[in-house]
Amino acid sequence: MSQAHASAETATAEALIHLDAVTKVYAGTEAPAVDRLTLDVPEGEILILVGPSGCGKSTTLRLINRMIEPTSGRIVFEGEDVTDVNPDQLRRRIGYVIQQIGLFPHRTIAENIGTVPQLLGWDKTRISGRVDELLEMVGMEPHLYRDRYPKELSGGQAQRVGVARALGADPDVLLMDEPFGAIDPITRDRLQNEFLRLQAELRKTIVFVTHDIDEAIKMGDRIAILGDSSAIAQLDTPERILAQPANEFVEDFLGGGATLKGLNLRRVREIEVAEGYPVIRPDTSREQALAALRSSDEDFLLLLDAEGSPTRWLDEDNITDPATALGASGLPVRVTVEPEDTLADALEFMLQSAHGTACVVDSHGRFDGMIRLETIMGEIASMQRAAREASAERKRKGAS
Amino acid sequence: MTARTPAAAPGLFRRVRSSMSDPEGGWIGLVITPVMALILLGTMLWVWNTADIDQTTRNILEGSKLRGQFQEHLFMAAWSTVFVIGIAVPLGILLTRPRFKRFATPVLTFASSGQAIPAYGLLILFFTWIGTGPWTSIYAFTLYAILPVLRNTIVGLEQVDDAVIEAGRGMGMTKLEALRKIELPLSVPVILAGIRTALVINIGMAALAVFIGGGGLGETINSGLKLRRDVATFMGAGIVAMLALVVDWLAALAERYLRPRGV
Ligand SMILES: Nc1ncnc2c1ncn2[C@@H]1O[C@H](COP(=O)(O)OP(=O)(O)OP(=O)(O)O)[C@@H](O)[C@H]1O
Ligand SMILES: [Mg+2]
Numbered sequence: 001m002s003q004a005h006a007s008a009e010t011a012t013a014e015a016l017i018h019l020d021a022v023t024k025v026y027a028g029t030e031a032p033a034v035d036r037l038t039l040d041v042p043e044g045e046i047l048i049l050v051g052p053s054g055c056g057k058s059t060t061l062r063l064i065n066r067m068i069e070p071t072s073g074r075i076v077f078e079g080e081d082v083t084d085v086n087p088d089q090l091r092r093r094i095g096y097v098i099q100q101i102g103l104f105p106h107r108t109i110a111e112n113i114g115t116v117p118q119l120l121g122w123d124k125t126r127i128s129g130r131v132d133e134l135l136e137m138v139g140m141e142p143h144l145y146r147d148r149y150p151k152e153l154s155g156g157q158a159q160r161v162g163v164a165r166a167l168g169a170d171p172d173v174l175l176m177d178e179p180f181g182a183i184d185p186i187t188r189d190r191l192q193n194e195f196l197r198l199q200a201e202l203r204k205t206i207v208f209v210t211h212d213i214d215e216a217i218k219m220g221d222r223i224a225i226l227g228d229s230s231a232i233a234q235l236d237t238p239e240r241i242l243a244q245p246a247n248e249f250v251e252d253f254l255g256g257g258a259t260l261k262g263l264n265l266r267r268v269r270e271i272e273v274a275e276g277y278p279v280i281r282p283d284t285s286r287e288q289a290l291a292a293l294r295s296s297d298e299d300f301l302l303l304l305d306a307e308g309s310p311t312r313w314l315d316e317d318n319i320t321d322p323a324t325a326l327g328a329s330g331l332p333v334r335v336t337v338e339p340e341d342t343l344a345d346a347l348e349f350m351l352q353s354a355h356g357t358a359c360v361v362d363s364h365g366r367f368d369g370m371i372r373l374e375t376i377m378g379e380i381a382s383m384q385r386a387a388r389e390a391s392a393e394r395k396r397k398g399a400s
Numbered sequence: 401m402t403a404r405t406p407a408a409a410p411g412l413f414r415r416v417r418s419s420m421s422d423p424e425g426g427w428i429g430l431v432i433t434p435v436m437a438l439i440l441l442g443t444m445l446w447v448w449n450t451a452d453i454d455q456t457t458r459n460i461l462e463g464s465k466l467r468g469q470f471q472e473h474l475f476m477a478a479w480s481t482v483f484v485i486g487i488a489v490p491l492g493i494l495l496t497r498p499r500f501k502r503f504a505t506p507v508l509t510f511a512s513s514g515q516a517i518p519a520y521g522l523l524i525l526f527f528t529w530i531g532t533g534p535w536t537s538i539y540a541f542t543l544y545a546i547l548p549v550l551r552n553t554i555v556g557l558e559q560v561d562d563a564v565i566e567a568g569r570g571m572g573m574t575k576l577e578a579l580r581k582i583e584l585p586l587s588v589p590v591i592l593a594g595i596r597t598a599l600v601i602n603i604g605m606a607a608l609a610v611f612i613g614g615g616g617l618g619e620t621i622n623s624g625l626k627l628r629r630d631v632a633t634f635m636g637a638g639i640v641a642m643l644a645l646v647v648d649w650l651a652a653l654a655e656r657y658l659r660p661r662g663v
Contacts, residue, residue: 088572088574089572091571096571100563102568103564103567104564104568115571168571
């Protein structure tokens with residue numbers, strides 16, 4: 001518990017949202033859904049609320065924007081006690097992504113995203129400009145999507161629109177309730193990365209709810225691990241939580257393999273990618289290809305397309321087999337990693353591919369280099385070493 | 401992560417959202433009604449041309465008389481429907497607000513029991529209370545046709561996804577804005593279906609107005625029955641049925657046209 005206290009003190013300085021002993025008991029229930037929660041959300045940071053289902057995460061978010069009224073306690077927002085202000089006005093200043101996305105089915109994407117600007121009385125041209133800007137921001141082409149209806153979107157696109165809609169009037173604060181839940185892992189990963197890239201520019205103050213500890217570690221500047229009734233089991237940076245779980249509950253919640261989870265904190269761009277992997281281009285002849293493969297230590301060649309994106313893996317048999325064109329033989333490259341992906345992602349995809357390697361591509365999809373399993377093993381080893389040293393340090397300090 | 405697997409292609413993850421079932425079941429519904437109306441019209445013409453028509457029948461079915469009755473008939477059906485909408489829709493909205501929710505079931509039960517009274521009985525009841533004339537019938541029909549619109553308004557508002565309302569409220573819509581911009585538009589199809597039912601009920605009911613001196617096409621039917629002119633009775637009933645079919649069809653068109661896009 002001492003952990004939570006220590007970090008709470010360090011965080012108070014520029015807290016944008018401050019919850020003071022906030023309690024919520026739903027009508028007709030005995031146990032409080034949130035029990036005397038005191039929490040600071042520092043400006044410009046992502047604070048993650050993570051905890052088991054039913055522990056009161058959504059309730060906490062809804063208390064912050066007063067979708068529900070606290071039974072007791074105080075909520076301070078930008079230095080102002082908002083426990084009693086008009087909640088409708090308050091909510092227009094806070095972006096909110098609800099757990100079920102909740103796009104308006106009868107309104108176009110543009111109208112959905114323009115909801116808050118419209119409520120605030122912006123004029124049409126300003127709203128329409130803002131909508132296009134936001135669609136661009138979440139990676140959807142305005143001219144393709146603005147006039148569609150929500151049912152004409154994929155799940156991942158709907159999630160993006162949900163985020164864009166929350167950013168509508170450029171609020172300083174975002175409340176996000178499992179914004180990337182309920183989509184396939186690959187799309188989810190991509191959305192997380194894009195969102196982090198966006199946040200690096202926008203520097204919003206964000207309270208982000210998830211029940212996925214890996215997502216918490218990846219997305220959070222700070223993580224609050226919540227137990228029943230939103231009791232804070234530990235509140236700290238992901239690194240510190242992984243290195244020093246405050247108690248058994250946190251350890252259980254982290255599950256096994258804290259080091260593996262630490263891979264969520266490291267990005268592909270931070271490690272060295274192996275250069276000089278043998279690659280060929282569409283115009284390379286079989287002889288040249290064979291020579292390139294033989295002069296390397298590798299078992300496979302990588303075929304790039306005209307733009308430089310990796311397309312197929314070829315081994316010696318593929319190259320020498322005259323019956324199939326080079327562009328059609330071998331195995332297709334299914335997954336590539338980008339510099340912003342985490343090492344955990346990279347590891348997962350390596351284990352899925354037969355090669356024990358993953359192609360790194362830049363943001364345009366061009367081949368950049370290769371990461372190997374050994375590189376990641378090396379990272380794991382050094383992280384374990386660091387953790388051991390940290391715990392030895394702790395013991396030494398505790399002793400003195 | 402850049403995925404090359406086809407599984408990541410947008411479209412495959414297209415959310416399957418069961419669109420509110422079209423009460424008409426697509427275009428077929430819009431075709432069936434005119435076909436039925438045409439068959440009815442054909443039958444009426446055939447009867448007119450083959451049966452032997454005496455002077456009494458001709459008198460009953462005189463053009464100017466029919467026109468007057470037709471107008472009275474429409475007048476009663478239209479006004480009672482206007483009243484039904486004016487009462488049932490606001491009442492339905494009220495009964496879905498948290499504060500009055502608990503009254504929804506009792507009110508619906510009461511309205512259903514009202515419909516259990518035979519229509520004719522209800523008409524007589526109003527007659528003894530208010531007296532004769534078209535307005536008496538209009539009030540009686542109004543009461544009788546409230547149930548479908550009230551029920552559909554309540555059901556329509558309740559079936560709106562809570563998440564959508566929460567999203568709207570969460571972005572700062574007031575309760576009234578959420579009602580106006582989210583709940584009502586999304587329940588329009590269901591409410592319209594109720595109104596359409598009420599319209600058709602009222603057109604049928606207006607044929608009874610004749611018994612309390614309210615006029616309408618019931619007069620032709622009634623005269624035909626009294627004077628034993630089956631052709632006249634059939635023609636009167638046929639015109640009422642035609643009217644109901646045509647109005648139903650127009651209402652179906654309106655439902656289609658007024659349904660919000662995207663749902
Ligand atoms: N409107 C309500 N009325 C009564 N009890 C509620 C209400 N909403 C939530 N609860 C209860 O409050 C507790 C906390 O719910 P909450 O939705 O905040 O959990 P959560 O942490 O968001 O869970 P999940 O991860 O499943 O979304 C639960 O026990 C839930 O049953
Ligand atoms: Mg929740």
